[in-house]
Amino acid sequence: MFNKRSIYLLITTLCIAMLNAGFAAAKPYKGAEIYSAEATKYGRYVMRMRMAEGSGLLSTFFTYKNGSEVSGAVWEEIDIEVLGKNDAYQMQSNIIVGAPRQTTEGLHTASQSLADDYHTYALEWTPDYVAWFIDGQQVRRINGSNFVTGLVNPQSMRFNIWASTSESWVGAFNPSILPVYQFVNYMEYYAYNTNSKTFTLSWRDDFNNFDTNRWSKADWTFDGNYVDFDPANVVIQNGTLILALTTENAKGFSGTVPVDGNASSRSSSSVISSSRSSSSTGTSASAATSKSSVINSSVASSNPNTTGGQCNWYGTLYPLCVNTSNGWGYENNRSCISRSTCVSQPAPFGIIGATSSAASSSPVSSSPASSSIQSSIIPSSSSRSSISSTASSTVSSVNTSGLNCTAKVVNNWGSGYQLDVVINNGRTTTVTGWNVTLTFSENPQRTGGWNATIGGSGNVVMASNVNWNATIAPGQSVSFGLQGNHDGSFVAPACKVN
Structure with missing residues (x-):
């Protein structure tokens, strides 16, 4: 039978056990x-x-x-x-x-x-x-x-x-x-x-x-x-x-907050009314970084009736819309800014490179070049563009080692492309590690890539395996992807693998 003392001891023991479990966790x-x-x-x-x-x-x-x-x-x-x-x-x-x-x-x-x-x-x-x-x-x-x-x-x-x-x-x-x-x-x-x-x-x-x-x-x-x-x-x-x-014994923060010297002093909420939409391809007014590139461009125009040019949206360049009269739009597979919205910004931001007698030279910041970030993606059909192809071409080459490299344009739209590169092992032995050289007829203007470590300069792109696709068994293949911009015409590059 339990008495008061035994019940008290039992409850005390359970409480201590629960506290110990909490501390242990x-x-x-x-x-x-x-x-x-x-x-x-x-x-x-x-x-x-x-x-x-x-x-x-x-x-x-x-x-x-x-x-x-x-x-x-x-x-x-x-x-x-x-x-x-x-x-x-x-x-x-x-x-x-x-x-x-x-x-x-x-x-x-x-x-x-x-x-x-x-x-x-x-x-x-x-x-x-x-x-x-x-x-x-x-x-x-x-x-x-x-x-x-x-x-x-x-x-x-x-x-x-x-x-x-x-x-x-x-x-x-x-x-x-x-x-x-x-x-x-x-x-x-x-x-x-x-x-x-x-x-x-x-x-x-x-x-x-x-x-x-x-x-x-x-x-x-x-x-x-x-x-x-x-x-x-x-x-x-x-x-x-x-x-x-x-x-455990040093929680919180008692130091000095690092200064963000490149954040815009203007909140984007103060310059974009609730009826205006934001870009689907760029960042807000504060996007520029301390390491961003500087380009020469014309002074922003305050005239919405100018023709041509781009929009300097608080330090980041975007295309001007052709068919959208207000706010942000989406034309030619990318976001754009209407002229009326672009000119609503204070100087020196606004329309640049347009036909205007007021144009002069002044540097503005742009977002970093596409080559500043290299990407590799674990294989997935999701990483392929869903934009339908209007043209397709394939260039293949085989080197003496028995490896076959095929570069195929799988999507080609008005100002961009998507390339699929397949490396096939024609040897009788397993390949461990591969390197591909793609030689383009023009600057490939890369904007992204997946399933490889990608670099290069000028008209040449270099790609090498990532950890998970380094090994290719006899008769098997691996692939990687590349996408970029072009000026209206594009052909597949020459492909070499070793």
Whole structure:
């Protein structure tokens, strides 16, 4: 029989056991995550961020269908993840859908560390495509496919910083580098109109305070993560959201926030009325970076009746619309700005290169050249363009080693192309590692690529295998893709493999 003393001892023992279990489950390192109260379906998500550097670390923005983690639920998620290893030069793009989960990771290498300065990241999600941008440059676009059509539910918006236990992915975590931080200058959300296929600014958060009506702080963790998310590691200081990764005894932030010297002093919400839509191929007014290229161009025109030219949209160049009279449009397979919207900006921004007696020379910043980011994509049909081809040509060559290289134009539209390159092993032995040289008749103006490490200059593009497609068995083949712009005519390049 139980008496009062035995019941008391039993309850005490259970309480101590529960407390011990709680302490045992706690992790020694603390990260940070915030998540939005609002769940959106489609849109353009723009954020200005300076990421964390260090092996094992990830600094992220992602959209997430709440409840995806529940057993048996269908997962829906779109990721921007900067890997802190190797000086934080790489960003991973990804869509996760389905049950069981399917992923389509793409790895994009910048020409500078993403932890040394602020950069503008953008994510576009529509019923037809998902696209990722860094500083105005599109680094990846997935048209159609089960990855895009599998995103059917509204998703919350989330930022987090954490340390993965997967060394093969992010490198070995070294706690001695702590504390580290992810800084977010601002975020903008543009709603997507499925009828007009345009984006319209809904809100902007400059993080002058922590808006509890918009955001909440996470207090959980998950498997494969060295850290617990701790609300104390979410800090607002000097108009900046700070996400900290620290030890248990050094939570929070007490340092000086790095200055973002290249963010526009104008909020895009102050220059774009709610009736105007945003670009589907570029970033907001703050897109320029400290390492962006400088080009010579004509002074922006304030005359909407000029002809020709481009729009200098707060430091980033976009084509002018021909058939759209107001706001942003989508013509010739790319976004454009109407003349009336372009000239609404203050000087020196506006229409440039147009027929006008007021034109003179003045430098303006442009988004980085396409060669500044190299991409490799894990194989997926989703990474192929859905634009129908108006022309197709194939060039093949066989070298003496028995490897066959075929370059085929699979899509060719008014101002761009998509190339598919297949390497076939005609040997009787397995090939381990390959290199391809593509010689074009003109500058290929590359805008992206997948399934290879791609570089080169002038009319020559060099491509080599990535880890997962280095080995080709006898009689088997691997492939990679390339896309770019052209001036109206394009032919497949000469292809050589060794």
